[in-house]
Amino acid sequence: MRIERDMLGELPVDDSALYGIHTTRAKENFSLGYKTTSLKLIYAISTVKKAAALTYAKLDTERAPIYRAIAEACDAVLAGQADDQFPVDALQGGAGTSTNMNVNEVIANLALISCGHARGDYAYIHPLDDVNRGQSTNDVYPTALRIAAIGQLRRLSDACAKLQEALQQKENEFDDIRKLGRTELMDAVPVTLGSEFGAYAQAIARDRWRLYKVEERLRQVNIGGTAVGTATAAERKYRFGVIEKLRELTGYGLAAAEYPMDLTQNNDVFVEVSGLLKALAVSLMKISTDLRLMNSGPYSGFGEIRLAPMQAGSSIMPGKVNPVIPEMATQAAMRVMANDSAITMAAAHGEFELNAFVPLIADALLESLSLLEAAVNLLRTKCVELIEPDRERCAALLDGSYAVAASYIPVLGYDTVSRIIKENSCDAAKVRAALAAGAEKQNIKRD
Numbered sequence: 001m002r003i004e005r006d007m008l009g010e011l012p013v014d015d016s017a018l019y020g021i022h023t024t025r026a027k028e029n030f031s032l033g034y035k036t037t038s039l040k041l042i043y044a045i046s047t048v049k050k051a052a053a054l055t056y057a058k059l060d061t062e063r064a065p066i067y068r069a070i071a072e073a074c075d076a077v078l079a080g081q082a083d084d085q086f087p088v089d090a091l092q093g094g095a096g097t098s099t100n101m102n103v104n105e106v107i108a109n110l111a112l113i114s115c116g117h118a119r120g121d122y123a124y125i126h127p128l129d130d131v132n133r134g135q136s137t138n139d140v141y142p143t144a145l146r147i148a149a150i151g152q153l154r155r156l157s158d159a160c161a162k163l164q165e166a167l168q169q170k171e172n173e174f175d176d177i178r179k180l181g182r183t184e185l186m187d188a189v190p191v192t193l194g195s196e197f198g199a200y201a202q203a204i205a206r207d208r209w210r211l212y213k214v215e216e217r218l219r220q221v222n223i224g225g226t227a228v229g230t231a232t233a234a235e236r237k238y239r240f241g242v243i244e245k246l247r248e249l250t251g252y253g254l255a256a257a258e259y260p261m262d263l264t265q266n267n268d269v270f271v272e273v274s275g276l277l278k279a280l281a282v283s284l285m286k287i288s289t290d291l292r293l294m295n296s297g298p299y300s301g302f303g304e305i306r307l308a309p310m311q312a313g314s315s316i317m318p319g320k321v322n323p324v325i326p327e328m329a330t331q332a333a334m335r336v337m338a339n340d341s342a343i344t345m346a347a348a349h350g351e352f353e354l355n356a357f358v359p360l361i362a363d364a365l366l367e368s369l370s371l372l373e374a375a376v377n378l379l380r381t382k383c384v385e386l387i388e389p390d391r392e393r394c395a396a397l398l399d400g401s402y403a404v405a406a407s408y409i410p411v412l413g414y415d416t417v418s419r420i421i422k423e424n425s426c427d428a429a430k431v432r433a434a435l436a437a438g439a440e441k442q443n444i445k446r447d
Contacts, residue, residue, distance in 0.1 A: 002120045008402035013120070018085040020105040020120060020127065026098035037090045037099045037148035037359075038366045040152065043078055044144035045103045047249055048223060049131055050074035055241035056133060065131075066111070070131055083104050090363040096141035097354045104131040134234040134242075136226040138354055140262050143221040143246075145362045149161065149273065150218050150252050152369035153211055159376040160208040160280070166384045167201035170194070179304055179394035180401050187401045193304065193389055200287045207280040214276050220255050221246070228353040229261030265354055267347040270361050277368045278340040281333035284375060286325035288333070295323050303393045308386035325383040332375035334431040339364035402431040411439045 004021035011021045020259040050071050076082060085106045092098045104127035109119045111131075117124050120395035124129070132140075175194035181187050223246065224239030226232045231239060243256045257263045297303035313322035342364045346357035355361075408417050412435070420438060424430035 002118075002122055015119065017107040018082055018106045018119065019087075019102055020059075020109070020122075022098065022101035022127075023088060023105055026088045026092060026102065029097065030092045032089045032091055032348055033172045035090050035363075037086060037088055037092075037102075038363065039083060039086070040366055040370075041099070041144060041362055042086050042103060042149045044148040045100065045140060045148060046074045046077040046107065048077075048135075048140050048144050048246065049103060049107055051223075051242050051245040051249055052133065052135060052238075053131070054245050055086060055238055058234070058241065059237055060271050066115075066125055066130060069111040069115050069125065070107060072114060073107045076110050077103070077107060082110065090359060092133040092359050093356065095137060096359050096362070097137040099359070100132070100137040100140055101127070107131045108151070123281065134224075134226070134238045136232075138227050139225045139229075139260070140360070141358060142263060142267075143223040145365070146218040146221055146251055147156055147246075147252065147254075149270075149368060149369065150215055151249075152366065152373065153215050153218070153273075156369055156373045156376065157208055157211045159373050159380075160204055163376050163380045163384065164201050164204040164208060166380045167197050167204060170384065170387060171198035171201060174389055175382070177389055177391055178398055180398045180403055187403050189403050189406050190398060193394060196290070200283075200290075204280075204289070205281040207276075207283055210276045214273050217269045217272060219253050220257045220263065222257045222260040224256065225260030225264055227264075228306060229257075229259070231260070233287065265350055265352065266354050267350060267358065267361055267383050270365055271344055271347045274340045274343040274365055274368060277365075277372060278337055280376075281336040281368075281370055283332040284372075284379065288329045288379065289327045291387075292323045295297070302397070303390055304390045304397065306390060307383060308388075310382060325379060329375045329379045329383075332371045335371055336368045339368045345439075399426050402426070402428045402435075404432060405435060408435045409444050 002015055003010050004013050004024075006021050006025075008025070011024050013020055013024055019210045037089075053067040053070040053074065057064045057071065060067065086099075086102055088098045088102050108127040108131050110121065110127050111125050112119060112121050115124065171194045173194070174197060175192055177193040178190055180187055181191035181195050221243070222229060222232050223242055224231055226234050239256070243254060246252075247254050263269075291305070291307065294302050294304045294309045298306075307323050307325070310324050311321075313320040313324075343361050346360045346364075347355065349355070349357055402421060405417050405421060412420075416438065417435065420434045421431050424434055
C-alpha cells in the first residue's frame with residue numbers, strides 16, 4: 001500500500017492501483033452499487049486531457065516532455081489499457097468532479113510509470129497541476145459529454161438510415177398486398193401492407209433528420225471556461241489552442257462557446273437532444289406494437305405477417321413462439337422515455353453557475369444513445385428484414401369485412417351506407433352486395 005494525502009488527510013491506496021486518494025474517497029462515498037461511469041465518457045474526458053497536454057507541450061517548452069508523457073498516457077486509456085481503473089459510480093455528487101479526478105489520477109500514474117517513476121510520485125507529474133492544468137471539472141466534463149454524445153449520435157443516425165432502408169424495401173416488396181386498414185383497432189378501409197411499411201419508413205426518416213440536425217447544438221463547447229465560464233486560471237493561448245487540438249483529435253466541427261458561462265450552468269441542449277431521442281423511441285414503440293399485432297396468433301390473432309422465430313416462447317406451452325425482438329425494442333424505448341424524464345428534472349435543478357446533477361444527465365443520455373443504437377440495429381436485422389407476409393390471411397380478413405363501405409359514400413351518401421350496414425346486420429358479404437346493388441341503381445338513374 002502507498003499513502004496519499006489530500007486536504008482531508010491521508011488514505012492508503014493499493015500499490016497496484018493507477019488511481020489515487022480522490023478516487024478512493026469517491027469509491028467509498030458513492031458506493032451505490034449502481035454502475036460505474038460510462039467508458040465512453042471516460043474516453044471523451046481522456047481526449048480532452050490529451051488535447052490540453054498537447055497544447056501545453058507547445059506553450060511550455062521547458063516541461064514539454066512531461067506533457068508528451070501525459071498525452072501518451074491518454075492514448076493508453078483510449079486504447080482500453082486501464083478500463084478497470086475507473087470504479088467511481090456514475091451517480092455521484094460534485095457535478096462529476098470525482099470522475100474528472102479519477103481520470104486525472106490514472107493518466108498521471110500512467111505517465112509516471114512511462115517516465116520511470118513510481119505511482120503516486122506526484123512531485124514529478126501531478127494529477128491536478130499537470131494533467132488538469134488550466135481546466136476544471138466544470139468545463140472538462142460537459143465538453144467530454146458533448147464529444148461522447150456526438151459520436152453516438154452519428155452511429156445512431158447511421159443505424160436509423162439502415163432501418164429506414166429496410167422498411168422501404170418491405171414497402172416495395174409488399175406493395176401489391178391489399179389488406180384491412182384499422183383505426184382505433186377497428187376495421188376501417190382497405191390499405192396495402194406496403195403502404196403501412198412506407199409510413200413506418202417516413203417516421204424513421206424524420207427521426208434520422210432530427211438527430212442529424214441536433215448535432216449542431218452539441219458542437220459548441222465550454223472548454224477553457226474553467227470553473228464558471230470566466231476562464232479562471234486558464235491562459236488565453238491555451239484556450240485557443242486546446243479547441244483547435246480537440247477538433248483535430250475528434251474530427252468534429254467543435255467551436256468555442258460564444259458565452260462559456262451559459263454552457264457551464266445551462267443544460268437545456270442535453271434536454272433537447274434527449275427529447276429527440278424520445279421521439280425516436282416513440283416511433284420504435286409504435287412500429288414494434290404494430291408488428292406484434294400483425295404477427296399475433298398464429299391462429300386466433302391477425303396473422304397478417306410472420307416474424308422470424310428467434311427462440312422458444314414458453315417454459316410450459318410447447319410450440320409457442322413470442323415476438324421477442326419487438327418486445328425488446330419496446331422496453332428499450334420505455335427506458336429512453338424514463339431517461340428523458342430524469343434528464344429533464346436534472347437539468348431543471350441546476351442552480352446559479354453550475355448544475356450539480358450533470359452526472360445523472362450524462363449517464364441517462366449516453367445510456368439512451370447506446371440503447372437506441374442497439375435496439376434499432378436488432379429490430380432491423382432480427383425482425384424487419386426477416387418479415388414474411390401471409391397473403392392469404394390478408395385477403396381473407398379484407399374479404400370478411402365491409403371496409404369498402406366508405407368508398408360508396410360519394411355515390412350513396414353517408415346515411416344510406418349506414419342504413420345498408422345496419423339492415424344487413426353487419427354481415428360483410430351481404431353489406432357489400434347491397435352496396436354494389438345500390439350503387440348500380442344510382443348509376444342507372446343518372447344515365
